[in-house]
Amino acid sequence: MPTSRFQRGDSVMGRWPGSSLYYEVKVLSFDGASRQYTVVYKDGTELELKEQDIMNISSFQHRSRSRSRSPGRRRSRSRSPARTTRRSSSRSAAAEKAPPSSREAKPKDSGEGCLSPPPQVNKGNGNSSKHEGKDNNAESKRSEADPDRNQTRYNLRRRKEDAAPEAKSGELQQKRSEEVPAASVLVPLDYGGKIGAVFWLLFLPVWVLLVLLQAGLKDPSLTNFPPPLPPLESLWDPHALGLVLLWILFQALLYILPVGKLSDGMPLHSGQRLKYRTNGFFAAAASLAAVAAAVYLGADLTYIHSHFLQLATASFLVSVLLSVFLYTRSRLAAPEELAAGGNSGNVLYDFFKGRELNPRLRGFDLKFFCEMRPGLLGWCLINVGLALAEMKQQGLPAPSCPMVLVIVFQLLYVLDSLWNEEAVLTTMDLLHEGFGFMLAFGDLVWVPFTYSLQAYYLVGHPTSPSTPLLAASVGLQLVGYYIFRKSNSEKNRFRRDPTDPQLAHLKSIPTATGRSLLVSGWWGVVRHPNYLGDLLMALAWSLPCGLSHLLPWHYLIYFSALLLHRGSRITSACMRTYGSAWEEYCRTVPYRIVPGVY
């Protein structure tokens, strides 16, 4: 190899095709004509890499290993990312159980074998877009017709002794779980970075206050925005705080009761799987019984309407205290326990975004609990209180038709998420997000007090929507719910057990991480079919409130923005994790949310 930078036998870092991950490899040969190196990974996988994808080991920052509190968090030297990539077929089953993505890696806690060199890190993120869009339809069709093409793109050659990896997949996964290196992928700052975090920290609470005040106006037209501010002390009510705390503690009690299933979370970076008590439906039933008993004993639920701002303020205080607690305890957490991007070094950004991935108090999972219980069930309770307030205020014998539709639709949404609580364990927040102010505030304030805006609006603003509008609303809810549930369950089932016989008809693309990407079924229609269903439902919740004001459309507008942003974050993160396999997915499934449109 006269003109090559590296010689046969040299240990170098080789970039995994299409990703920003580098693994330690040994040079086998160099082809001067194509300027490609043939390299071999530690597990024997051979791969041809372009010259520019090979780097000197010394150019990588091997940061010092951090302390680890858990024996499960051992890192070892890299095996090939292809280790569990087996075949491209409708199933890449065994591989699916490999440990989670590099997205959970911590920049300051690099493993030894799989690294991203600082200069390259962000380059990979933008790659996907060039493959997206209508122009790739022809390519997409070819891919769909022949999914095996995906595998050949990686140009893998396996050593003879690895030729039948399926036979020992169980053992292999076990090893991978223990040995997976921490890929040191630097995650770009989100939400506008440090300045953005400060902005959101101030803006979100103020926005909730303004929106709620606006909804209380007799004429909540845009011309009357912003509404006059009340004296700040009127927002504070210790009784409201007591009720909020009582509600949260009651939900916590239900959560810890040894009732219902203990579900496995997805494998963590260490390979460990956390257990989650998924008794959400039981909690809903018990809450209903408790509220019914309270009403029977004389509790007046219209208090919720008359003290809406005070209850929201109390919840806000709880969310701030919780965020401070989460941030403080995260300073004591081992780096392995932090979410990717949860350690920017900027206090306000980290406080906002959240540092720790799965903060737990003796098995009590704070993130899962807050996301699924007090806020979601609180939203339903608030809706019931608002329906009673509507009857009282408007002198109705029963809630109005729009009110019934809105609260029944939303109740269905919440009960469905609690019935399928296990599926939440494969969503983005549970898998990748740190728990900080954004989620604490989102779960405890934003969800219960802004998601109930339609009902709050209807209390003071009676509407009489036409029958076709109401029918459209019911239709959208049913169709949206069907798409939402089917797609979420399909992905959850696939992530949990890719060999599930019910998914045998589906095609998937294997990826370098060992997990596969669904490329047919719901996830072959668009890349975020669950968002499509969710958005249709959001539309169904606003329609019964009519078109006179923007307020009842607040959820749809915010939610569209949230999902567009989430979609792009998922794209960037999956691009970092899955590299060219994700590009292949984007080519095969060119549309994101609305087939043929976006």
Ligand SMILES: NC(=O)C1=CN([C@@H]2O[C@H](COP(=O)(O)OP(=O)(O)OC[C@H]3O[C@@H](n4cnc5c(N)ncnc54)[C@H](OP(=O)(O)O)[C@@H]3O)[C@@H](O)[C@H]2O)C=CC1
């Ligand atoms: N009502 C509300 O306020 C909100 C509702 N939602 C809803 O929550 C649900 C979950 O949303 P969200 O967590 O954002 O996103 P997803 O549930 O879609 O989770 C994204 C993850 O799914 C995995 N994934 C993506 N594509 C594929 C594929 N083709 N095959 C297999 N796995 C794939 C990836 O994880 P990996 O590969 O790492 O496993 C990806 O990071 C949605 O229905 C959404 O509408 C979300 C936010 C707010």
Ligand SMILES: CC(C)=CCC[C@@H](C)[C@H]1CC=C2C3=C(CC[C@@]21C)[C@@]1(C)CC[C@H](O)C(C)(C)[C@@H]1CC3
């Ligand atoms: C503006 C702001 C503070 C945003 C924070 C975002 C959070 C409000 C949302 C992030 C993901 C969420 C999910 C749900 C509620 C809203 C938040 C917390 C969810 C629990 C709603 C019910 C669904 O069925 C769901 C379980 C799929 C969903 C999960 C994501």
